[in-house]
Amino acid sequence: MAEQEHSGGIAEHLQYWTYSFQQDLPVDERNPFMQIHIDTMLVSGFVACLILGFAFWFKGRIVNGVPAGVQNAVESLVGFVNDTVRDNFPVHNPIIAPLALTVFVFIFLCNFFDILPAYLLGSIAHGLGAPAFRPVPTNDLNLPVAMALTVFAMVLYYEFKLKPVHFMKDLLLQPFASLLLMSKNPVVKLLGVLLIPLNLTLKLIEEIAKPLSLSFRLFGNMFAGEVIFLLIASLLLADNVADMASFGGVVSEVMGLLVGLAWSFFHMFIGLLQAFIFMILTVVYLSIAHQPVEH
């Protein structure tokens, strides 16, 4: 019974605060693109405002001379991103480093919200009348997918812009048709032409796998982290005062606190790591798109 309650509790806390523009329709018949996750939008918007507010405040305090305080820290971060881009990029593109910086900072700060106690924001939101509240926007697939698709769109743009013929050949003739088309035998050539749709399918799968893996890696890690937080809270923390007062309850509370704390630190590290991985993969994918064609 308790397990059912806990699992019900966890499932309840994994719900988004959703608003539908088709309230009159039954839930099953609603168009997904007519509903929005208010909690994700609020928290990601808050993080974006925080970053931009900081940037606005910081802009007036930039000095050309010896940096101090906050400028030191920000310069270290920007220097780290610049070095990462410089190490991976064959040419200079003024948008890549700001993109990498934005990806890293935004994802890290969104992940950082996971340090808040698992049920805290949900309970506060419940108290204020919201049906549910998910505090970590990277736990919502929409955010990683939006970022991954932006990166994917940029990759396609640069592929088409910098080496259109090579990209189209790559799309249609790899991996099978290229050799077949080089053959002088007309039958083999025909076979090569017939294999073009297969090549296109394989290539499309390969290309689509990039944003999919990029977004699902971040989403999966952060989602799993939150579920583990909820499991720790559900299994080790007492439900009521009577349980808390017993010996077992005290032991369980202490264990819950220690395990929760340990997982918090580990999860913060994972959040940092995921932000870095997303950033580095963004740079690498765009770097591949900028690589000159080898003849």
Add this chain to the structure above:
Amino acid sequence: MSIDLTLVGQFIIFITMLLLLKKMLYVPLNDAMEARAKKIEDGLAAADAGLEARAKADADAEAQIDAAKFKAQEIIAAADKRATEVKEEAVQKARVEAAGIVDAGKEELASEVNRAQQALREEVADIAILAAERIVGEELDAKKHAKLIDSVVKQGFNAA
């Protein structure tokens, strides 16, 4: 866990943030960092150039010192040579002068000897006349008997 309108909202948030962050944070900070890096680079280049100029100046100074030392050696050698010449000239001159003095002394000595001899002769002649007068008992005329007296004196001198 579904893709919905939130995706569009996230696109807008992400792209807006990317553009604004680039304009407000990345570009000004990167410009400041690049300006500082350039300043440091220029400073290091200037320091290198200064070190190079100093090394060149040191080398020039050393070359000039060497040249001056060489010239000084030449001057010292020339001065030594000249000093030797002057010394030799002075010695030679002194020798000539000394020889002249010696010759003049000799001449003067000879003339003095001659004068003394002449005076002595005259004195001896006078004495001889005086003595002869006493012996002969009559006055001798010096002019008249000069020939005689001279022969006597000569004999006397030769005998002496």
